[in-house]
Amino acid sequence: xxxxxxxxxxxxxxxxxxxxxxxxxxxxxxxxxxxxxxxxxxxxxxxxxxxxxxxxxxxxxxxxxxxxxxxxxxxxxxxxxxxxxxxxxxxxxxxxxxxxxxxxxxxxxxxxxxxxxxxxxxxxxxxxxxxxxxxxxxxxxxxxxxxxxxxxxxxxxxxxxxxxxxxxxxxxxxxxxxxxxxxxxxxxxxxxxxxxxxxxxxxxxxxxxxxxxx
Amino acid sequence: xxxxxxxxxxxxxxxxxxxxxxxxxxxxxxxxxxxxxxxxxxxxxxxxxxxxxxxxxxxxxxxxxxxxxxxxxxxxxxxxxxxxxxxxxxxxxxxxxxxxxxxxxxxxxxxxxxxxxxxxxxxxxxxxxxxxxxxxxxxxxxxxxxxxxxxxxxxxxxxxxxxxxxxxxxxxxxxxxxxxxxxxxxxxxxxxxxxxxxxxxxxxxxxxxxxxxx
Numbered sequence: 001x002x003x004x005x006x007x008x009x010x011x012x013x014x015x016x017x018x019x020x021x022x023x024x025x026x027x028x029x030x031x032x033x034x035x036x037x038x039x040x041x042x043x044x045x046x047x048x049x050x051x052x053x054x055x056x057x058x059x060x061x062x063x064x065x066x067x068x069x070x071x072x073x074x075x076x077x078x079x080x081x082x083x084x085x086x087x088x089x090x091x092x093x094x095x096x097x098x099x100x101x102x103x104x105x106x107x108x109x110x111x112x113x114x115x116x117x118x119x120x121x122x123x124x125x126x127x128x129x130x131x132x133x134x135x136x137x138x139x140x141x142x143x144x145x146x147x148x149x150x151x152x153x154x155x156x157x158x159x160x161x162x163x164x165x166x167x168x169x170x171x172x173x174x175x176x177x178x179x180x181x182x183x184x185x186x187x188x189x190x191x192x193x194x195x196x197x198x199x200x201x202x203x204x205x206x207x208x209x210x211x212x213x214x
Numbered sequence: 215x216x217x218x219x220x221x222x223x224x225x226x227x228x229x230x231x232x233x234x235x236x237x238x239x240x241x242x243x244x245x246x247x248x249x250x251x252x253x254x255x256x257x258x259x260x261x262x263x264x265x266x267x268x269x270x271x272x273x274x275x276x277x278x279x280x281x282x283x284x285x286x287x288x289x290x291x292x293x294x295x296x297x298x299x300x301x302x303x304x305x306x307x308x309x310x311x312x313x314x315x316x317x318x319x320x321x322x323x324x325x326x327x328x329x330x331x332x333x334x335x336x337x338x339x340x341x342x343x344x345x346x347x348x349x350x351x352x353x354x355x356x357x358x359x360x361x362x363x364x365x366x367x368x369x370x371x372x373x374x375x376x377x378x379x380x381x382x383x384x385x386x387x388x389x390x391x392x393x394x395x396x397x398x399x400x401x402x403x404x405x406x407x408x409x410x411x412x413x414x415x416x417x418x419x420x421x422x423x424x425x426x427x428x
Contacts, residue, residue, distance in 0.1 A: 040408055042415040050419075052412045054403055062415070073320070074307045078300060085299035086292060091419070092324070093288045098418050103325025106287070110306070111317025113342040128327040189268055194254055198266045201256040201276070204312050205264075205305070 010041050010049050012065055013118035017041050017051050043091060047083035050091045060099035060127040064088045071119040073110045084123065092125045101127030224255050224263050226279055227332035231255050231265050257305060261297035264305045274313035274341040278302045285333040287324045298337070306339045315341030 010017050017040045042062075043050040050064045064087050066080045076084065092104045105126040109116040224231050231254045256276075257264040264278045278301050280294045290298065306318045319340040323329040 040412055042412040043419045050415075052408050052415065054408065056403075073303050073318070074310075076303065081299055081303050082296045085295055089287050089290065089295050090422070094415070094418050094422050096288075098415070101327070103323075103327035103330070104287070105328045106322040106324055108320040109317075110320055111342065113315070113317035113344050113346070114319045114340075116317065126328075128325065130327050132327070189270075194266050194268065198254055198256040201264075201266065201308070201312070204308050205257045208304070208308050 010044070010067065011069060011120075012040075012051060012063070012122070013069065013120040015118075017049075043087070045083055045087055047080050048087040050087060058126055058128070058132060060095040060101065060125075062091060062095060062125050063122045064091055064125065065120055065122040069120045071111070071116070071121065073108060073121055076121065084121070088123050088125060095125060095127050099127045101129050101132075103128040224258070224281065225283060225334075226265060226277070226336070227283065227334040229332075231263075257301070259297055259301055261294050262301040264301060270340075272340055272342070272346060274309040274315065274339075276305060276309055276339050277336045278305055278339065279334055279336040283334045285325070285330070285335065287322060287335055290335065298335070302337050302339060309339060309341050313341045315343050315346075317342040 040051040041049050042052060044067075047068070048064060048066055050062055053061050053063065056062075064084060066076055066084050068076075068080060070076060073081070088106060092106065095101070096104055105124070105128060107124045107126075108121070109124075110121070112119075254265045255263050256266060258281075261282070262278060262280055264276055267275050267277065270276075278298060280290055280298050282290075282294065284290060287295070302320060306320065309315070310318055319338070319342060321338045321340075322335070323331075323338075324335070326333075
């Protein structure tokens with residue numbers, strides 16, 4: 001076990017989410033002897049961690065984050081992006097089984113204007129079952145859920161569960177909402193318009209990747 | 215260039231989304247000489263592709279899918295998962311810049327009970343700007359948007375844009391909605407409850423990974 005990692009403290013944004021962790025340096029493996037001593041973190045890889053929610057939208061709603069505290073997906077290295085989403089895949093498979101679900105919502109609010117409230121990349125994983133929320137009403141509003149959950153998460157953390165030096169408050173930002181759009185009012189685009197956009201985007205990808213190589 | 219890949223036809227679920235593709239076998243690189251001839255696909259890697267939307271929720275709303283047609287994230291190999299989300303990262307960075315946005319919503323409806331309508335893994339990437347939807351109303355409803363968009367996508371494809379042998383219709387499934395939940399009504403859980411859940415999930419991850427190794 002790496003001495004640097006033994007007892008590592010894990011932060012979600014400015015919030016301490018585990019007070020003590022024992023760690024296996026082998027990716028995606030934990031043995032009984034070096035099990036996590038979780039505060040809220042339940043899984044740790046070399047570059048990512050998974051934590052439970054204070055107010056899950058549905059049973060088994062968890063978060064997966066990179067260990068390095070960066071706000072945007074674009075800030076992640078290729079190794080971090082790979083580890084993060086392999087962890088999302090594995091944790092998702094586990095919570096779906098454990099909570100008897102049949103599907104998953106996976107969502108990243110990547111930046112404040114997408115509803116992100118804690119400036120540390122995190123993927124929501126929400127196990128879903130057939131008609132699991134039908135009894136709650138008829139309006140589709142997952143971003144109401146996620147925004148509410150995000151707000152609750154931040155509020156809960158700020159209320160004394162590990163914020164460093166008031167950093168949690170200082171980081172509070174206005175959050176974007178995702179209001180209803182009249183789907184019926186949106187006109188399908190023409191094939192020409194779509195092809196023109198596809199060509200433009202293909203050129204932009206080429207340009208970006210050429211610049212990356214140079 | 216691989217002869218097998220030259221001119222490959224790309225399917226999104228049962229729907230043909232590109233009639234002719236020229237292809238660079240180098241991951242994440244396209245040069246001017248082998249640019250895609252896109253129908254709707256604008257980017258192709260060895261294991262993933264990106265395509266534009268018929269009815270984008272917001273400008274620059276695109277999809278990224280694995281080339282292999284599988285319904286669930288759990289069905290993807292590690293190489294496919296890695297390639298898919300590195301492509302999401304790169305395409306997201308590009309559309310955010312090109313459409314002058316400041317954030318991204320990244321969402322996967324992983325299975326029919328999470329709102330998936332086309333049984334082929336796909337990540338939505340939606341560029342966001344500050345207050346970009348405020349003029350549309352006040353209700354948070356991204357799943358109304360995504361469900362609407364998903365429905366529109368399927369309908370548009372089925373209406374004659376490349377479905378194979380009526381497969382599009384055959385695949386139609388009831389889709390889950392994501393109704394509003396009263397966030398205020400959800401009580402924060404106790405620390406004991408969260409720790410018990412975290413410990414249970416840590417054990418389940420260990421068990422799953424031990425089984426994978428054996």
